[in-house]
Amino acid sequence: MKILVIEPYLTDSHQRWIDGFRDEVTWEVQTLTLPARHWKWRMHAAAITLSGLLDSLNYTPDVLIVSEMMDVALFKALICKAGHGHLPILLYFHENQLCYPISASDEDHKKHFDNHYAFINYTSALTADQLIFNSTFHQDVFLNALPKFLKGFPKPNTIECQPQLAPKSTVIYPGMSFRLMKPHQRYNNPHPIILWNHRWEYDKNPRLFFDTLTNLNDLNIDFRLVVIGKSFGKIPKAFSEAREEFSDKILQWGQVKSINDYYTWLARSDIVVSTSLQDFFGISVVEAMYHRCWPILPNRLAFPEHIPKEFQSECLYDHDADLLPLLRKAIDLHPRYCSAMDNIMAHIKRYDVSAVNAQYKRLFAKIFSTKGS
Structure with missing residues (x-):
């Protein structure tokens, strides 16, 4: 054919x-x-x-x-x-x-x-x-x-x-093409690495993401930050402000040179967060999940389809105000969550x-x- x-x-x-x-x-x-x-x-x-x-x-x-x-x-x-x-x-x-x-x-x-x-x-x-x-x-x-x-x-x-x-x-x-990815290449990070790997545009709601990190910082919870992705238009102001605010925590900022570099940063990260207002599927989230990043996602759009029922309360938040406590919990319980990632990866292999x-x-x-x- x-x-x-x-x-x-x-x-x-x-x-x-x-x-x-x-x-x-x-x-x-x-x-x-x-x-x-x-x-x-x-x-x-x-x-x-x-x-x-x-x-x-x-x-x-x-x-x-x-x-x-x-x-x-x-x-x-x-x-x-x-x-x-x-x-x-x-x-x-x-x-x-x-x-x-x-x-x-x-x-x-x-x-x-x-x-x-x-x-x-x-x-x-x-x-x-x-x-x-x-x-x-x-x-x-x-x-x-x-x-x-x-x-x-x-x-x-x-x-x-x-x-x-x-x-x-x-x-x-x-x-x-999961076979091209690096899900088993993991790093023992001294501080949890939080990942943003989505487009730098208004519909991804970056303001909520960075405001939540500010609140996390105010609680004296240490973390590192990887922000990758690209934009097709005017970049929301939240990105320039966040680059200055979190300058001491940023490990990578901006679009990477190759898909291999992209997958490497996913494998280095621990938690992927989405605050999106629009995702009819969410490829960037699934790519991060396959690299064993624990997902913290809105309980809307296509995201519930990516999470097994038994883990949805640990991964999905209903309201903006629920993001901070769920993210904090993921940081506190990250070692336990690492072992649970096998179940989540098995769920997304249907993709x-x-x-x-x-x-x-x-x-x-x-x-x-x-x-x-």
């Missing part, structure tokens, strides 16, 4: 998703991608650019997998004109614009222009042959938000089309590429048997 993965907005995490998909499979996989810049323009114009590249590509795929940054309706219309309309399109939702928290500085949102990008996600979902979501949370929140969203438009508002989506929806977690690609194999068999009947 020949598969073409089309990614209009190639972030590092999306690249790792593609790499994981290609890993340990017998299918022939090619890619068409565009850099992760100007996301709104990508949602408008990537379909035009990438359909043209598909037409000129010396490759005849059996199936297309595209991400949610694609306007699939426009893309489908253009490839039909070029004779590729028979190709099944699988739409993979890493995120969606209907349920994404909006930055207060976004002028388009203030003018209600951003509804257009959510509507592109909706029409893309209607057009695609199969919808794939990266978590159960993501599938549920997107499908459940559509009726209210569509009711906000003039009639006929197409709300009667929305029930078409659930029967062709499924959840396949991002395949993760390994071997398990995930078995799901794709079953999905492809279903799609082609349906088309052949």
